[in-house]
Amino acid sequence: MQSELKLRIASGIVLAAVALGATWAGGLAFQFLSVAIGLLVYYEWSTITKLAEGDFQGNAFGWLSQIVIAVLVLFDYIHLSLPVLAAFSVLAGLWVLIRNTSWWLPGGIVYAGLTAVSLAAIRGADYLGLVAMLFVFAVVWGTDIFAYFTGRAIGGPKLAPAISPGKTWSGALGGTICGVLAGVAVFMAHFSLQDFRIPIIALVLSVSSQIGDLFESFIKRRFGVKDSSHLIPGHGGVMDRVDGLIFACVAALVLVLAQILSAGGRAVAFGSVLLGL
Template sequence: MQSELKLRIASGLVLAAIALGATWAGGSAFQLLSVAIGLLVYYEWSTITRLAERDFQGNAIGWVSQGILAVLVLFDHMPLTLPVFAGCVAVAILWVAIRKTSFWLPGGIAYAGLTSISLAAVRGADYLGLVATLFVFAVVWGTDIFAYFVGRAVGGPKLAPAISPGKTWSGAIGGTICGILAGTAVFLAHFSLQDLRIPLIALVLSVSSQVGDLFESFVKRRFGVKDSSRLIPGHGGVMDRVDGLIFACVAALVLVLGQILFSGGRESAFGAFLLGP
């Protein structure tokens, strides 16, 4: 086994242990993980897009925005966090429009901000949040792993050759099927399956995760970089590892947005949504 592969496996195991440990603990531990991921994502985004070089003051606005959102996520005030997030993005758009600088600034604030917000919102602080987070992990990881292996084994037409030449339709379909099966299996380990709601939700999350993967590939190709950073030995950057997870969690957030905005509880709205009426 090559040393690079050993390093990749070791790093992957450490990352999985941290993610699952924080998920099991919930509360402050998972909120800290969510915030850390969001801040690192903004760091990588601003580095890739060269925001500091293009617009130093605008990039400072981005960091202040991420700091404010991080504090709100840590204090578990989701109904307030979402309007503040919208305000931060609006301020960045106004800044860019006035100064005629790069729209990658509000894009980065939105992308990184939604990372920490959606992760924390899915987990919540209750048992349903634990199940919901494991459900999302299962869908995303199942999709990612099997899309790679099915794509390599079957091959065929490319999914988006201009963005990510290695991805195929066979891999996308195989990954989606396995993501649905993995997510449904996690749900069945805790609750009974009454209808097709859970497989359909898993389908939405699986497709969203693959769109997230393609989106990050588009950003990197646009700026001519291979990895988002070198923060993770053998893996590249944080964005390289959580691109699909970000979009899947954002999709989960969208499904229950109204419930989050009009409730002050710390329970996982997505967990309750999975369980159904």
């Protein structure tokens, strides 16, 4: 157990260093990270749900969709990636209806595709994108870490025993509080806090992060697997590590798009909109 814990800690440090290094560098480095995470998420999703076994052609189409999204992100056509992803998702849905195959195919296309797109869109290429991404990381990591320790220390009623027996309401509440505080701390390290908008956004992202964690637990329980893969020593798979981050980033993307649409669709940097700057 001790050696496994050391391996887990060492892997966690390496993962955090890679994520923060790419975030600091921005540009192509972070776009590569976003694309890599998205492709690995689709690989694990398709493996868990056995898409290739039940629908080889459909799964090949799923891979094609992720490759196209990856190219768009890498060549900085992020504004085109969402409509293209929507088109692939609709086509996958039609394929399922016509061939009577698994709805896990369009689900995987959306889940993995939004992972790459939302990460790249939030980081962007400017300073505000850097702060916005660090803000999201702080909320998600603060939520995840303190939910674990608060739940262990206090215990109490289970949050969703049928999906994830280890999670408690005390852990969820403690993680949310600490996630919000961590996000606010990152924001205040760069700007002055003038209203409650940032804490509210942090609250939405923290709750979304925990929903994402439960969603991945549901998928693994549905297909009887313990880890999404064995790609990361001591941690399992990529989905095991980014499940909360995916939902938080998608929630941030939705918030930003809603604000852009309410402002008449004017093209602006995602990071500045998310932070209200």
